[in-house]
Amino acid sequence: MDPSRRKFIEKTSLAAAGLGLSNHLLARQNPRLKDVNGKLKIGIIGSGFRGQSHIDLILRRKDCEVTCIAEPDPIMLASTKKLFDDAKKRMPKIYDEGPHDYIELLSKEKIDAVIIATPWKWHVPMAVAAMKTGVYTGIEVSGGISLDECWELVDTAEQTGIPLYFLENVCFRRDVMAVLNMVKQELFGELIHLECGYQHDLRGVKFNDGISAYNSGVEFGDKGFSEAKWRTWHSVYRNGDLYPTHGIGPVAEWINLNRGNRMETIVSMASKSRGLHEYIVNHPKGGKDHPNAFIEFKLGDKVTSIIKCKKGETIVLHHDTNLPRPYSLGFRVQGTKGLWMDVNKSIYIEGTSPAHGWEDAQAYLDQYDDAEWKSHAGDAEGAGHGGMDWFLMDSFVKCRLENKPPKFDVYDAASWMSITPLSEASIAGGGTPQAFPDFTRGKWKEKK
Amino acid sequence: MDPSRRKFIEKTSLAAAGLGLSNHLLARQNPRLKDVNGKLKIGIIGSGFRGQSHIDLILRRKDCEVTCIAEPDPIMLASTKKLFDDAKKRMPKIYDEGPHDYIELLSKEKIDAVIIATPWKWHVPMAVAAMKTGVYTGIEVSGGISLDECWELVDTAEQTGIPLYFLENVCFRRDVMAVLNMVKQELFGELIHLECGYQHDLRGVKFNDGISAYNSGVEFGDKGFSEAKWRTWHSVYRNGDLYPTHGIGPVAEWINLNRGNRMETIVSMASKSRGLHEYIVNHPKGGKDHPNAFIEFKLGDKVTSIIKCKKGETIVLHHDTNLPRPYSLGFRVQGTKGLWMDVNKSIYIEGTSPAHGWEDAQAYLDQYDDAEWKSHAGDAEGAGHGGMDWFLMDSFVKCRLENKPPKFDVYDAASWMSITPLSEASIAGGGTPQAFPDFTRGKWKEKK
Numbered sequence: 001m002d003p004s005r006r007k008f009i010e011k012t013s014l015a016a017a018g019l020g021l022s023n024h025l026l027a028r029q030n031p032r033l034k035d036v037n038g039k040l041k042i043g044i045i046g047s048g049f050r051g052q053s054h055i056d057l058i059l060r061r062k063d064c065e066v067t068c069i070a071e072p073d074p075i076m077l078a079s080t081k082k083l084f085d086d087a088k089k090r091m092p093k094i095y096d097e098g099p100h101d102y103i104e105l106l107s108k109e110k111i112d113a114v115i116i117a118t119p120w121k122w123h124v125p126m127a128v129a130a131m132k133t134g135v136y137t138g139i140e141v142s143g144g145i146s147l148d149e150c151w152e153l154v155d156t157a158e159q160t161g162i163p164l165y166f167l168e169n170v171c172f173r174r175d176v177m178a179v180l181n182m183v184k185q186e187l188f189g190e191l192i193h194l195e196c197g198y199q200h201d202l203r204g205v206k207f208n209d210g211i212s213a214y215n216s217g218v219e220f221g222d223k224g225f226s227e228a229k230w231r232t233w234h235s236v237y238r239n240g241d242l243y244p245t246h247g248i249g250p251v252a253e254w255i256n257l258n259r260g261n262r263m264e265t266i267v268s269m270a271s272k273s274r275g276l277h278e279y280i281v282n283h284p285k286g287g288k289d290h291p292n293a294f295i296e297f298k299l300g301d302k303v304t305s306i307i308k309c310k311k312g313e314t315i316v317l318h319h320d321t322n323l324p325r326p327y328s329l330g331f332r333v334q335g336t337k338g339l340w341m342d343v344n345k346s347i348y349i350e351g352t353s354p355a356h357g358w359e360d361a362q363a364y365l366d367q368y369d370d371a372e373w374k375s376h377a378g379d380a381e382g383a384g385h386g387g388m389d390w391f392l393m394d395s396f397v398k399c400r401l402e403n404k405p406p407k408f409d410v411y412d413a414a415s416w417m418s419i420t421p422l423s424e425a426s427i428a429g430g431g432t433p434q435a436f437p438d439f440t441r442g443k444w445k446e447k448k
Numbered sequence: 449m450d451p452s453r454r455k456f457i458e459k460t461s462l463a464a465a466g467l468g469l470s471n472h473l474l475a476r477q478n479p480r481l482k483d484v485n486g487k488l489k490i491g492i493i494g495s496g497f498r499g500q501s502h503i504d505l506i507l508r509r510k511d512c513e514v515t516c517i518a519e520p521d522p523i524m525l526a527s528t529k530k531l532f533d534d535a536k537k538r539m540p541k542i543y544d545e546g547p548h549d550y551i552e553l554l555s556k557e558k559i560d561a562v563i564i565a566t567p568w569k570w571h572v573p574m575a576v577a578a579m580k581t582g583v584y585t586g587i588e589v590s591g592g593i594s595l596d597e598c599w600e601l602v603d604t605a606e607q608t609g610i611p612l613y614f615l616e617n618v619c620f621r622r623d624v625m626a627v628l629n630m631v632k633q634e635l636f637g638e639l640i641h642l643e644c645g646y647q648h649d650l651r652g653v654k655f656n657d658g659i660s661a662y663n664s665g666v667e668f669g670d671k672g673f674s675e676a677k678w679r680t681w682h683s684v685y686r687n688g689d690l691y692p693t694h695g696i697g698p699v700a701e702w703i704n705l706n707r708g709n710r711m712e713t714i715v716s717m718a719s720k721s722r723g724l725h726e727y728i729v730n731h732p733k734g735g736k737d738h739p740n741a742f743i744e745f746k747l748g749d750k751v752t753s754i755i756k757c758k759k760g761e762t763i764v765l766h767h768d769t770n771l772p773r774p775y776s777l778g779f780r781v782q783g784t785k786g787l788w789m790d791v792n793k794s795i796y797i798e799g800t801s802p803a804h805g806w807e808d809a810q811a812y813l814d815q816y817d818d819a820e821w822k823s824h825a826g827d828a829e830g831a832g833h834g835g836m837d838w839f840l841m842d843s844f845v846k847c848r849l850e851n852k853p854p855k856f857d858v859y860d861a862a863s864w865m866s867i868t869p870l871s872e873a874s875i876a877g878g879g880t881p882q883a884f885p886d887f888t889r890g891k892w893k894e895k896k
Binding site: 312433 | 638640641649713720722723752754756762764768771772773774783784785786791792793796804879881
């Protein structure tokens with residue numbers, strides 16, 4: 001490691017420990033995070049399909065550039081390089097010597113920011129390493145592997161004073177942001193109950209033919225390609241809400257989690273597991289004698305959790321990725337004056353809507369459309385996931401350029417990710433309630 | 449009590465205890481439940497609005513008649529009598545000397561069946577008394593007051609051998625029955641996850657002006673009228689799923705509860721309570737100084753439960769009666785091949801529906817429309833709750849006339865009702881899982 005970086009880490013650790021300064025104060029005073037000269041230099045750790053989507057967004061921007069990439073997979077690297085060729089941009093420095101070569105990248109490269117888009121188990125070790133080298137760190141979303149790991153993320157951020165940006169894109173979905181405006185203007189009154197989740201038929205993602213990523217076969221692990229290489233193992237060995245943040249992120253904004261409110265307790269239950277097995281058995285490339293037909297998948301097809309918050313709200317969280325179904329994040333925002341649900345695209349506001357009747361939500365979504373979306377819908381066009389990824393990247397880049405705290409910080413990351421190990425523990429205990437650690441160590445009470 | 453009835457009870461108790469005969473066997477062999485001579489003579493205990501709705505249905509039928517009524521409230525009795533005058537039918541014998549006069553009715557009247565439609569806390573004592581006098585007993589739906597009470601219902605039915613019919617009308621809803629046909633024909637494959645509940649803005653029912661029943665004021669208890677007289681107290685003193693059966697009844701049929709399957713564990717959480725207080729404060733007849741504005745309502749505005757079943761299914765159960773919202777029982781039936789949801793009136797069946805897209809459910813509901821509904825839609829027209837009450841009454845009457853076991857029996861009643869005290873215990877314990885008693889004492893394994 002660059003000796004000056006090591007020195008910096010020691011210094012900031014001392015400062016954090018000795019003075020108890022908050023992460024944000026440290027970030028603002030951090031000499032390593034002063035104004036960027038010229039374009040924001042971004043390193044990419046993991047340029048699989050998700051990393052490439054980030055790179056594509058960066059290539060479209062004038063205020064940042066990708067200067068280095070760590071990615072061990074030659075196939076992914078080839079399609080990554082093509083992005084730069086197609087855009088006629090300078091090829092970044094490539095670190096491709098195995099999965100640990102990101103350490104070299106972090107030690108050698110002078111970068112202003114790093115984006116980590118790797119298999120889930122790598123997120124925390126990589127983010128910890130990145131923060132320790134003094135680089136503003138963005139990590140892709142995932143559930144946590146363990147509570148210890150969530151704490152490690154927090155401890156490292158606090159010790160280094162380096163801001164961590166948790167890259168939850170759904171918080172930038174157009175309806176989600178419009179509903180946030182409705183919530184702020186108290187259209188729903190005081191919020192009482194929320195629902196959300198990840199209901200996405202991933203069978204054709206968890207399995208493929210090892211060559212093309214989607215809906216092409218029943219292989220996974222070493223014989224799989226892209227996410228099937230690694231994501232599927234979580235369905236083999238774990239039973240819990242494996243991917244909670246697309247749901248909980250928007251809810252967190254609506255009810256101010258870690259900003260005057262927090263999640264206190266969770267209970268989870270899982271149904272039996274049938275979907276993945278049946279997918280293998282019924283697939284033309286599978287069958288009852290295919291080796292994967294003998295694998296027992298631990299993940300229940302439908303995992304449901306209920307979370308109770310400090311301010312008295314309840315949240316229902318769905319996880320449903322093994323069965324045939326249309327995509328739905330299943331949002332519901334319900335307060336003392338009415339509610340919105342996304343599954344029926346409807347809203348009801350007492351005194352405004354016809355008594356006991358739903359209204360189409362679209363007129364409300366238009367009326368409360370976020371100013372950012374109004375201004376930048378053109379820029380976002382063609383960006384991933386209906387444009388919301390453009391806003392995510394814009395926020396990630398600008399927080400660094402303007403030296404502002406991340407929109408979703410290390411406490412959000414740790415608490416949202418902790419849902420996964422907590423739900424696993426609850427299910428393993430037959431639905432026993434699990435207490436959320438207070439990753440903010442009390443700071444949630446003051447933070448706005 | 450009529451001495452011959454007392455003797456009968458002793459006899460059947462001995463038979464049940466000594467030979468371990470099932471309720472159904474006893475019912476079939478029960479000399480008191482042999483073929484009815486002429487019309488089925490029905491006694492009504494409780495002729496409030498719900499009881500009157502039952503009477504109205506009986507008055508329209510040729511195979512049964514109301515011969516006696518127990519109802520202490522002179523206002524309800526007046527509107528009850530008007531039903532008979534309007535129908536030009538013979539006035540039944542009236543028992544109106546206080547709330548215990550139903551005992552007189554049961555002891556004196558020669559009836560073939562009794563329907564109990566009274567405030568919740570009376571259901572079990574009245575049903576127990578009715579079964580002990582040897583009368584085929586129908587009870588209106590409610591949540592249970594305690595587990596002991598649920599057991600008392602079961603014990604009495606087993607000891608007396610008298611069949612109890614639990615009058616859950618939603619099981620006869622046209623879409624619910626069509627979906628049952630879909631389930632039986634395995635349209636959804638193996639069922640994995642169910643949702644249901646009672647989401648009904650009851651603020652204008654829990655409070656009124658003491659004169660007209662709905663949306664007329666903020667009074668309850670002694671100053672209220674109809675349900676506001678008694679139902680509201682449950683919201684003052686209890687925090688749980690107070691009214692689970694409209695949701696769980698249909699689900700029970702879909703996944704064969706008590707017939708090869710059973711509910712094993714429940715966890716429940718409740719949100720804060722705001723809705724009822726705000727209703728009083730904001731009502732033109734209420735205000736912040738109204739005496740009821742100082743009452744603390746224990747019932748959380750949104751109570752959510754998750755139930756795990758023996759066969760591995762999960763059930764999410766909603767209870768949501770204190771907030772402004774459109775009515776919804778929130779059904780979801782999800783299996784290995786697809787799902788139906790009633791909130792968006794949509795269905796998805798793998799291989800039939802467009803990939804990842806919802807279809808309007810109506811074509812399916814028409815295709816799988818129940819034969820009973822097809823034949824009797826005309827009869828049901830104008831009957832309560834969109835016609836389903838006609839089918840309920842038809843089933844209740846015919847089970848007795850044809851000496852068949854009740855469609856929903858004492859084990860269904862006890863297990864469905866037990867959700868209420870179990871959810872209260874779970875919430876009181878911070879979401880601790882509660883085990884369902886096996887009210888069938890193992891008979892769920894054999895019963896079809």
